[in-house]
Amino acid sequence: MIKFSHVASQIALALLLLLPLTAHRALAQALPAASAISTGFSLPSAAGTMQYAVSASESVSSNYLGDSGIASSTNLNGDLAFITSSSRAPFSVVFSGGRSWSSSDQPSYNYLNLSLSQTVTAQRWIFSLSDAVNYLPQTASTGLSGIPGVGDLGVNPVQTGPTPAPTSANPGQGVLTGFSTRVDNTSSLSLARQITGKTSFNASGSYSLTRFLSNSGSSTVPSSPGLDTDGDSVNASLSHRIDALNSLAGNFAYSRNTYSGTSSGIRQPGFSSQTASLQLSHQFTRKLSASLAAGPQWTSIDSPGLTPELSLFANLSATFTGEFSHASVNYSRSSNSGFGVVGGAISNSVTFSTGRVFDRVWMVALTAAYTQTSNLPLAATLPFTFHTTVAGVQVSRALARTLSAYASYTLQKQSNQGTGAAVDLFSGLSNVAGFGITFSPSAVRLGGHS
Numbered sequence: 001m002i003k004f005s006h007v008a009s010q011i012a013l014a015l016l017l018l019l020p021l022t023a024h025r026a027l028a029q030a031l032p033a034a035s036a037i038s039t040g041f042s043l044p045s046a047a048g049t050m051q052y053a054v055s056a057s058e059s060v061s062s063n064y065l066g067d068s069g070i071a072s073s074t075n076l077n078g079d080l081a082f083i084t085s086s087s088r089a090p091f092s093v094v095f096s097g098g099r100s101w102s103s104s105d106q107p108s109y110n111y112l113n114l115s116l117s118q119t120v121t122a123q124r125w126i127f128s129l130s131d132a133v134n135y136l137p138q139t140a141s142t143g144l145s146g147i148p149g150v151g152d153l154g155v156n157p158v159q160t161g162p163t164p165a166p167t168s169a170n171p172g173q174g175v176l177t178g179f180s181t182r183v184d185n186t187s188s189l190s191l192a193r194q195i196t197g198k199t200s201f202n203a204s205g206s207y208s209l210t211r212f213l214s215n216s217g218s219s220t221v222p223s224s225p226g227l228d229t230d231g232d233s234v235n236a237s238l239s240h241r242i243d244a245l246n247s248l249a250g251n252f253a254y255s256r257n258t259y260s261g262t263s264s265g266i267r268q269p270g271f272s273s274q275t276a277s278l279q280l281s282h283q284f285t286r287k288l289s290a291s292l293a294a295g296p297q298w299t300s301i302d303s304p305g306l307t308p309e310l311s312l313f314a315n316l317s318a319t320f321t322g323e324f325s326h327a328s329v330n331y332s333r334s335s336n337s338g339f340g341v342v343g344g345a346i347s348n349s350v351t352f353s354t355g356r357v358f359d360r361v362w363m364v365a366l367t368a369a370y371t372q373t374s375n376l377p378l379a380a381t382l383p384f385t386f387h388t389t390v391a392g393v394q395v396s397r398a399l400a401r402t403l404s405a406y407a408s409y410t411l412q413k414q415s416n417q418g419t420g421a422a423v424d425l426f427s428g429l430s431n432v433a434g435f436g437i438t439f440s441p442s443a444v445r446l447g448g449h450s
């Protein structure tokens with residue numbers, strides 16, 4: 001395995017070094033002036049199409065997955081996404097997964113993310129059923145797969161569940177762990193009803209779970225089970241379009257989380273949250289929009305002697321979408337399940353992502369997130385706070401119409417004040433550098449419209 005990883009790294013490095021010499025000639029020979037050029041995997045932009053990609057890469061990391069040394073890994077990653085052409089009942093799938101082989105004491109692992117969505121339109125009613133499952137060696141960090149260095153930075157993870165969902169989904173970046181294999185699944189059902197030309201009603205419900213699997217890790221990277229979590233939520237909102245640029249919505253959500261297992265020897269009680277909020281959305285231009293939602297949030301812990309806690313729920317977001325670039329920024333404050341690390345938490349999170357295509361053949365993607373996570377107050381448990389920062393950048397260059405090369409860098413930093421976590425928390429600074437090649441053909445047509 002070490003020999004294979006070393007050879008793969010030499011091949012990838014040689015291709016990157018030859019890139020300036022070969023890219024222009026390859027493009028000139030293989031690409032007509034108006035043909036689409038791939039700089040990596042992207043989600044389908046039209047109904048009735050499918051996109052797929054395969055990436056081979058080498059990554060070098062320090063302190064990743066709790067390993068204090070320098071490690072190298074060979075990665076094989078696949079992505080696939082499609083949406084059917086039906087206008088009344090569109091069905092969509094997004095998949096990302098692969099395997100990472102380590103050449104050191106760091107464990108090798110498989111990973112995958114799968115999202116399914118089915119929408120049915122019946123007169124003024126719209127019904128949507130979705131499910132998302134992932135299997136990861138630690139908390140998701142960057143890219144579509146959640147694994148740094150595999151070449152999918154700049155492709156945003158698919159969101160499932162109620163929208164807006166102030167309590168049913170974990171906001172922002174999750175608390176990072178060491179090597180702790182986990183399975184997360186979220187299933188949701190939503191419906192929307194157009195009452196008038198400007199007013200609509202929306203309702204949804206979701207169920208989510210987190211399960212930590214038993215594995216041995218490695219001699220230098222221990223594995224520890226976290227808190228298995230079950231959560232459910234319901235959400236209802238009434239929205240009204242004031243004019244062509246402004247809309248207002250009132251929202252109420254209820255969520256509940258329960259736990260199995262213990263944190264620092266203390267069994268974690270469940271808790272519930274109720275959130276009432278107003279949301280104002282504004283379209284500044286055709287490319288730029290923003291929304292602000294805020295309101296009170298009441299959190300009740302299933303523990304004798306504790307009264308409901310009143311806090312602020314807030315969500316502020318802005319999105320820019322251009323022909324060759326996109327950017328989004330989001331701030332959120334809300335209760336959440338605790339990411340399998342603690343029995344309930346409140347997080348303040350700021351996230352930013354952007355991407356831009358230069359000269360048709362260059363693609364630069366950047367993402368950054370900072371999250372402060374504090375545990376809910378609980379008797380016999382000292383308060384503790386996590387500070388989590390994740391940032392990544394990826395540069396891709398087209399080699400031919402369907403082939404591109406990339407180089408990426410991801411930084412993960414986390415510190416915590418206090419104790420009480422059930423898993424081996426990541427602490428300190430981690431660096432992951434990756435480089436590889438991606439084969440991504442043009443979109444494939446799936447059939448006619450219906």
